[in-house]
Amino acid sequence: MIKVLGRANSVNVQKVMWCAAELGLDVERSDIGGAFGGNDAADYLLKNPNGRVPTLVDGNYVLWESNAIVRYLCDKYGSSPWMPGTAESRGHANQWMDWYLAELHPPMTTLFWQLVRTSPSNRDVAAIESAIEKCSALWQVLDNHLSSRPYLLGDQLSMADIPVGCSAYRWHCMEFPRPDLPSLRTWWTRLTERPSYKSGVMVPIT
Numbered sequence: 001m002i003k004v005l006g007r008a009n010s011v012n013v014q015k016v017m018w019c020a021a022e023l024g025l026d027v028e029r030s031d032i033g034g035a036f037g038g039n040d041a042a043d044y045l046l047k048n049p050n051g052r053v054p055t056l057v058d059g060n061y062v063l064w065e066s067n068a069i070v071r072y073l074c075d076k077y078g079s080s081p082w083m084p085g086t087a088e089s090r091g092h093a094n095q096w097m098d099w100y101l102a103e104l105h106p107p108m109t110t111l112f113w114q115l116v117r118t119s120p121s122n123r124d125v126a127a128i129e130s131a132i133e134k135c136s137a138l139w140q141v142l143d144n145h146l147s148s149r150p151y152l153l154g155d156q157l158s159m160a161d162i163p164v165g166c167s168a169y170r171w172h173c174m175e176f177p178r179p180d181l182p183s184l185r186t187w188w189t190r191l192t193e194r195p196s197y198k199s200g201v202m203v204p205i206t
């Protein structure tokens with residue numbers, strides 16, 4: 001049995017849970033991190049010295065970093081197109097996965113912490129406005145890309161859609177004025193119709 005250590009409301013845990021469900025894997029998840037704690041316990045730090053979630057335990061094999069876990073699951077248990085079949089398509093999948101981590105995740109994290117984890121009276125309006133501006137420009141890049149294809153790599157879902165797909169839930173469901181990005185919304189609406197996305201990602205944003 002594959003174990004995922006990490007609380008369900010973490011966007012990084014959501015990548016893994018959505019991916020595992022799409023691949024039809026039997027996964028047991030434990031609530032670790034955030035209000036549940038446990039990620040600073042010695043036995044957890046032995047598995048993941050960063051004290052972050054998620055951590056994957058597959059038999060004797062232990063892996064941390066959510067994008068690495070998604071790649072591992074698609075490589076080991078998925079087939080093409082989850083793990084794309086050519087070097088070129090894997091290159092594009094990795095491009096979008098790395099783009100999410102390097103570019104979109106930081107301003108999305110600011111937005112999430114300000115709008116969800118900070119009380120209205122303590123919010124930093126300038127930080128929120130700046131994060132909305134940065135995120136809007138980045139989501140616009142993806143909107144342009146999706147204007148001529150249903151999913152990031154073309155006609156079918158792949159691991160490329162997973163990190164941005166998890167973040168898109170927050171982008172569309174947190175309360176703030178967002179620009180109209182029709183191709184992005186159409187793609188995201190398609191994701192919301194998938195049972196694996198509903199169960200793995202569409203949990204309360206807390």
Ligand SMILES: N[C@@H](CCC(=O)N[C@@H](CS)C(=O)NCC(=O)O)C(=O)O
Nearest residue numbers: 010011012033034052053054065066
């Ligand atoms: N780059 C890491 C980041 C992991 C991370 O920052 N996880 C957050 C939750 S989204 C965490 O562990 N926060 C501390 C906690 O939950 O107690 C990954 O993608 O797995």
